[in-house]
Amino acid sequence: MSAHPRLSLNQATIKYASLAEALDVTAAAGYGAIGVWREPVADVGLDRAVELVAASGLRVSTLCRGGFFTAEPGPERQRALDDNRRAVEETAALAAAGAPGSRPVLVLVAGGLPQGSRDLVGARLRAQEAVAELAPFAAEAGVTLAIEPMNPIYAADRGVVSTLGQALDVAEQCGPEVGVVVDTFHVWWDPQVAAEVARAGASGRIATYQVCDWITPLPADSLLARGYPGDGHVDFAHLTRLVTDAGYDGDIEVEIFNQQVWDTPYPEVADRVARAFDAEVAPAL
């Protein structure tokens, strides 16, 4: 079997797989790259994870994910910053272990409003300050911080960075090495998406491109409202051309949070993802 040379399987798409299983399934399906999550890395420990990645022959396209740093100054915020520094180190180690072309990119999700708070402006400011504090440490480690704007559906409880334009504003405040994630699920609706993708490309800040579809009706758990490319409403040809025209030529991850997908045997998922990518994304590359 083979998959498109730029296709990467984000591990969240086969959420219940261990790191070893995920690497095996991804390699066996003919992919060249994988997007790794921290939890399965932690399950085996970083040293073992590095060995497994090196043995897989796969590129590492990103590590998901750091962030969640909207807390007020205090112990919780300090813990978040410390944890993000560890995530930076993990990113560097895993990318170094991956096949040539691996990308030391750490995806950052800002986090939601602190419990009981409605101060969205303040939470956003604290997220920006956290990125600014981490940026020199990441640059030293050769790691790109990639701020992921999240669909506004998650603004309260998961990610207070809501648009690509906002993510770019933060990145520009925080340093030349800070980038952004362009994820179709999160940005497809944005009237400014064409201008902001071009802006991100012009400053070399597209750190990764992730694809999955927006499906309706939304499932009861809206976090899982994602589908294989082609199953929903996203115009992948349009968005992929924007990203390509903006100069991004790296790996493209398929990342699908969806209970039905998670309940499907991993090799079936890997195969289905590769076919959906070929049909919906590849023609626009």
Place this chain on the structure above:
Amino acid sequence: MSAHPRLSLNQATIKYASLAEALDVTAAAGYGAIGVWREPVADVGLDRAVELVAASGLRVSTLCRGGFFTAEPGPERQRALDDNRRAVEETAALAAAGAPGSRPVLVLVAGGLPQGSRDLVGARLRAQEAVAELAPFAAEAGVTLAIEPMNPIYAADRGVVSTLGQALDVAEQCGPEVGVVVDTFHVWWDPQVAAEVARAGASGRIATYQVCDWITPLPADSLLARGYPGDGHVDFAHLTRLVTDAGYDGDIEVEIFNQQVWDTPYPEVADRVARAFDAEVAPAL
């Protein structure tokens, strides 16, 4: 009983009430104004609705709603435009029947992607063309068209106008009398909300201000993810100050789509809305 002089009960908050019931409940709860929906008006006919509104002594703050005009050129689009012209006439008639200070404002929801289409750019363009076509007719009737940007959660299936900035872009293309709706549920997450509310105010385009809360976890039907002010994550003081600073001094509607609210006796809802408004919105006026 009395309610804040600027408070208006949007009829969708007591969805199952007939027009007569809604007017009675709203007046009995001491409100000065009501936001009327077209369906209960149609149930009794426009002539009877005009009589009922006139007898109620209430101001009419808006008529909800027109729009749903993203179809490709053809009979469906023509039907939508014809229906919107009727909605303009209804708006003028009901506002004329209402107490002094009634506002001839027709709320417009753009509609979603046509069945099977992923061409969001095209749907948005057609929505703009429809507003442009209706604008002279509305101006002639003395009716303000109020484009309602909808939370991006509805971009696929309900409203392709997703941000206040986008709604203002459309309004500015369509004429000086075209306005926008500022609805906290739809705009609270927007990083540009302060700038765009100010922009809307500067050009006199804030046609109405609607308030309800964003609650989490989202219910299974995400259309109903709205709560009484104070029950969720929206910073009403912040947003209300923005709208006030932008010069808006008209009625403020509370519009809540929520099954539990709909299942509550209407007078209880009217009372609860008035108290929530006093606690969350009024202090910022």
